[in-house]
Amino acid sequence: MVKGIGSWLVKHSKVRPDRLALIYNERRFTYTEFNDRVNRLSNAFLSIGVRKGDRVNALLFNTNEMVEAMFACAKIGAIFVPINFRLSTDEVLYIVNDSRAYHFIYDARMKPLVDELRTKESCLLEYIHVGNNPGEDDSVYEDLIANASNEELDFDIRLEDVHMMMYTSGTTGKPKGAMLTHGNTQWNAINSIHSTPFDNSDITLSVAPLFHIGGMSVFTTPLLYKGGTVILDDTFDPTRLLQKINDERITCLFLVPVMWQALTSVPNFNSYDISSLRFAVSGGAPCPITVLEFFQERDIPFYEGFGLTETAPFVCILDKENTIRxxxxxxxxxxxxxxxxxxxxxxxxxxxxxxxxxxNGPNVMAGYWNKPEATKEAIKNGWFYTGDLAKFDEEGFIYIVDRKKDMIITGGENVYPIEIEQVLYRHPNISEAAVLGYPDDQWGESIKAVIALKDSSQSLSVRDVEAFLDGKIAKFKIPKRVEVVDALPRNATGKILKIVLRQKV
Incomplete structure (x- = not known):
C-alpha cells in the first residue's frame, strides 16, 4: 500500500478517476492520468539510480513536470529539491553541492545556465531534460515516462520521512535547506482545509512560483490532497491572470502581495468576470492595506495568511469574517x-x-539540511523560533510587527518599519515603500524610506513625506531621509530585499 503524500493520488485515481487534477496550457490530466505518469516517473527514477533518501534537484517552472517530479520522489522516498530559476549559475551550484544531489531535472529554457553548470565541479551524475534540444548525454523526461512501467510502488515511507527540501530565500545570508516531511505537507493541507472553505470541486490557479513554499503549499498541495483541480501557469501577467479567472472559472487564488497589487493596477479590471472567485489568500509578505480594501470593495472574501518555509508554511490566517474588523x-x-x-x-x-x-505543531520542519547548529538555534524544545516580532490583541488575534532583524531603535524607542510602510502605501503617488534604519551618532539609528512612485513626473521630497505622515504616526517614526527609486529590489517570491537596500545606506 502506497504511503506518504503519494497515497493521495492513488486514492483520488480510484474515487474520482475522471476528475481533472492538473492543467498546464493545453495539457489536461485526470487523477488517473496524473497518477499513471507519476508511477512511470517513479519507476524511471529507480532505473537511473535514484534511491530512498537521495536528493533530486529540479530547475523547473510552474509546469506539470514540477508537480509530477515532486510526487514521483515522494513515492520512492527520495527528496525533491526545487530550485529558484532566477538564481545565477553560482547560486544554483551552491544548492546542488549543499544538497549533494546526483540527479538534476531542468527545463529547456534553462539550458544556457545548465550548460554553464556542467563546467563546474559538482557531484551530479545525471541530467534530465524537459522539452526540446536536450544535451547530448541527457536523459529526456518524456522518454523516461514513455519507456517505464506504470506499476504502483510500495516503499516503506513514514510521515516523518523527508520528501522535500526547500531552500530559504537567503535574504540575510546563505540559503539553508529546510527539510519538510510527508507529515509536514499533509498536516499543512489539513490545516488549510480546516481554515478556508476548500472543496474538492474547487479550481485554483498556481502562478506564484512552485519553488517557493507559498506557491507549492498554500493552495497547490492542499487542493491535490482534497481532490480538486490545479491550473499551472509559469508566467505572471495580471491581465492574463484575470482572463484565466474569467475563462476557467477559477474559484480560489493565492498570490503574494506584489502580484495582488499588480492586479489592482489593471486599467479595465472591472471588465473581467471574476464572479467565480469564492475566496482569495495573500501571504509571503505584509499586504498593503490599500490592496485589501480594493478586493473588499468588490465583495471577494479575502484571507491574509502568515507562514514560513520552515512551517510548511501555515502558521496563522485572518478569516473573511474579521478581515475588515x-x-x-x-x-x-x-x-x-x-x-x-x-x-x-x-x-x-x-x-x-x-x-x-x-x-509548535506537526507542520514544523525536521530541521535544516546538514546544519545541526542552525537547527538547534531555530528549534528548541519542539518550538520553532521564527525571528518575527508579533503581538496578541485582547481577543487573541496576532499582529506581525516586523522581522526581528528589521526593528529600528532610535533614541531608545523601538520602531517597526511595517507600521510606517502601511501608512506610506496610502499616499496616492507611492506604489512601493521600504523603511529601514541607518547609523546616527545622536540617536543610534535614524529612519529612511525608500519609495517607488506611481507617477515619476511628480516628485516627492522629504518634506512632502513628513507632511503626509504628520498626525498619522508619532513624530519620532517619521523618516529623516527619503530615496526615490524606479523599483524596489525583490526576490523571486516578492519579498523586498532590505539587505540590498542597507548596502546603499
Whole structure:
C-alpha cells in the first residue's frame, strides 16, 4: 500500500478517476492520468539510480513536470529539491553541492545556465531534460515516462520521512535547506482545509512560483490532497491572470502581495468576470492595506495568511469574517498548530506587548539540511523560533510587527518599519515603500524610506513625506531621509530585499 503524500493520488485515481487534477496550457490530466505518469516517473527514477533518501534537484517552472517530479520522489522516498530559476549559475551550484544531489531535472529554457553548470565541479551524475534540444548525454523526461512501467510502488515511507527540501530565500545570508516531511505537507493541507472553505470541486490557479513554499503549499498541495483541480501557469501577467479567472472559472487564488497589487493596477479590471472567485489568500509578505480594501470593495472574501518555509508554511490566517474588523492582523493559528509570543527569556508576553513568535505543531520542519547548529538555534524544545516580532490583541488575534532583524531603535524607542510602510502605501503617488534604519551618532539609528512612485513626473521630497505622515504616526517614526527609486529590489517570491537596500545606506 502506497504511503506518504503519494497515497493521495492513488486514492483520488480510484474515487474520482475522471476528475481533472492538473492543467498546464493545453495539457489536461485526470487523477488517473496524473497518477499513471507519476508511477512511470517513479519507476524511471529507480532505473537511473535514484534511491530512498537521495536528493533530486529540479530547475523547473510552474509546469506539470514540477508537480509530477515532486510526487514521483515522494513515492520512492527520495527528496525533491526545487530550485529558484532566477538564481545565477553560482547560486544554483551552491544548492546542488549543499544538497549533494546526483540527479538534476531542468527545463529547456534553462539550458544556457545548465550548460554553464556542467563546467563546474559538482557531484551530479545525471541530467534530465524537459522539452526540446536536450544535451547530448541527457536523459529526456518524456522518454523516461514513455519507456517505464506504470506499476504502483510500495516503499516503506513514514510521515516523518523527508520528501522535500526547500531552500530559504537567503535574504540575510546563505540559503539553508529546510527539510519538510510527508507529515509536514499533509498536516499543512489539513490545516488549510480546516481554515478556508476548500472543496474538492474547487479550481485554483498556481502562478506564484512552485519553488517557493507559498506557491507549492498554500493552495497547490492542499487542493491535490482534497481532490480538486490545479491550473499551472509559469508566467505572471495580471491581465492574463484575470482572463484565466474569467475563462476557467477559477474559484480560489493565492498570490503574494506584489502580484495582488499588480492586479489592482489593471486599467479595465472591472471588465473581467471574476464572479467565480469564492475566496482569495495573500501571504509571503505584509499586504498593503490599500490592496485589501480594493478586493473588499468588490465583495471577494479575502484571507491574509502568515507562514514560513520552515512551517510548511501555515502558521496563522485572518478569516473573511474579521478581515475588515481586524485589518492588519494575520488572524489566529489553525487547529493543529500552536503559537506563542515570548520575551527574550521565553516568557509569554501579555496582550499588546511585542515578543518573538514561536510555533509548535506537526507542520514544523525536521530541521535544516546538514546544519545541526542552525537547527538547534531555530528549534528548541519542539518550538520553532521564527525571528518575527508579533503581538496578541485582547481577543487573541496576532499582529506581525516586523522581522526581528528589521526593528529600528532610535533614541531608545523601538520602531517597526511595517507600521510606517502601511501608512506610506496610502499616499496616492507611492506604489512601493521600504523603511529601514541607518547609523546616527545622536540617536543610534535614524529612519529612511525608500519609495517607488506611481507617477515619476511628480516628485516627492522629504518634506512632502513628513507632511503626509504628520498626525498619522508619532513624530519620532517619521523618516529623516527619503530615496526615490524606479523599483524596489525583490526576490523571486516578492519579498523586498532590505539587505540590498542597507548596502546603499
Amino acid at each position: 481586524k485589518n492588519g492582523s494575520v488572524g489566529k493559528e489553525p487547529i493543529h498548530t500552536n503559537v506563542r509570543i515570548v520575551d527574550p527569556f521565553d516568557r509569554d508576553v501579555p496582550p499588546g506587548k511585542v515578543g518573538e513568535l514561536i510555533v
